[in-house]
Amino acid sequence: MTTAIEAHGLTKRYGKTQALAGIDLEVEEGRVLGVLGPNGAGKTTAVRILATLVRPDTGTARVAGFDVVSQPKQVRERIGLTGQYASVDEDLTGLQNLVMIGQLLDLNRANAIARANELLAEFDLTDAAKRLTKTYSGGMRRRLDLAASLIGRPSVVYLDEPTTGLDPAKRDDVWDMVRALVRQGTTVLLTTQYLEEADALANEITVIDHGRVIAHDTPQGLKRQVGGQTLEVRPSSTQDLTRVRELLVTVGIGEPEQPAPDLLSVSVSGDAALTTLVGALAKEKIAVSELSLRLPSLDEVFYSLTGEKNEEVAA
């Protein structure tokens, strides 16, 4: 396998802010790297460097085999960029946006229109093709933005927080599109604030904070490091709280915390906990209104990786 993205010791300073303090990133061809971090961690700066929009102060980066500083044109011919703020032109229709980019990529007008219609269909935007994009919903804009970045059939795609601000259903749509991209062999670098998103899409996760890499692992490995998942149970009747608490301890899951008056939560490491608890609850005939396993939030990830509460996340 060859390396699609390779960055070593990237640093970038904006005035007094050290946006990147020397990060390394590596993505094999056809794989998905999730770059996880809070706002201001340097995710967007890293993407901008890899997309040739910004030059690093020091460090080197190669994308698809080309140096981002000395061979930017070759890099640009091979990448697609989807920004954090959907960068479509609001005063143009969806179709016009895509046709314009197709033409800038040296397609003739007929081919640009054909390619635009193909992508509009693929991203379920055919009905909205002739509407101004300022009338689009947030999810539609993201889809159009993603479509725009794929016109030139790039081999490397950057998705900078592709689901921030989207409701869960729209988020799932974007996830499906990313998976479809990967099936076609595209290399994806995805930045996100959600471990859940990185876990759902990425082969490997790099966690960055204050411009530094603080962890790099597979989703499984990272989850082991940060203490796995949290089991949450909300009994239908608050009178059952004590019984559920005892049950969690007796079946060997662990002593729960009580984050809300009617909710118990306990961190679990194995995969059997949920099944065990369901069995025990059924046997005791205790009704619950909520029972879930969830991954640690970014806040909890940072807490376990650095041992300190990340105030930017908590705030």
Add this chain to the structure above:
Amino acid sequence: MIRDSLILARRSVTKMLRNPEQFIDVTLQPIIMTVLFVFIFGGAVAGSTADYLPFVLPGIIVQTIMFTSLTIGVNLNTDIQKGVFDRFRSLPISRSAPLLGAVAGDIVRHTIAIGVTLAFAAIIGFRFGTPWFSVLGAIGLIVLFAVSLCWVSVLIGMLARSAGAVQGLSFLIVFPLTFGSSTFVKADTLPDWLQGWVSINPVTHVIEAMRGLISGTAYMDNPGNLGGEILFVLGACVVLVAVFFPLATWAYRRKI
């Protein structure tokens, strides 16, 4: 690069057509200025509105063009903030194509502004004092001047932090340039110190050339010098482009 610029010019024209308020700017403003100055000041300044119109109209056209050429900085600043330029810059196209495209698209805006002003002037009684080719030459010259001047606005658009700041800064520059000229009154009616400024203000020479080309040389301060004034405008265009095009592209490259 030319093809990319034209594609992007088409984009700015399409955007322009979608936003009628951008046309209110370039169409209503010259009409309002013409009405205001001709009917309010005409009698006082030149004895009658009919005598004032051929004198003031070229000045209003120049003023309109100067204000219009400032919008490009505001538009570019907005585009950059919205991330549209990130997309362009991540494409394998010439780095300056987005700038050249915006400037080329603005030629349409300028032409509309000039056309509207001339048509309105004709309605309220303006008669061209020169042959048609001279008028066409005037339009060509003023559009060329606008395209050269707009690089100043592009530079401000790249340096300022917000679109509002671009607007404010640009007006600060354009007001003394347009009002401190012979746009509205003959230069010899001004106090000496102001005459000194007016005579070195390049806008005065642009207006003089426009008067000679549209209304007739009789309306110029120095009727014999039309050729010299035209050469001056061409020279000013060369200087503006030579200074501000490199600065604007430099600022554009280092922006973000």
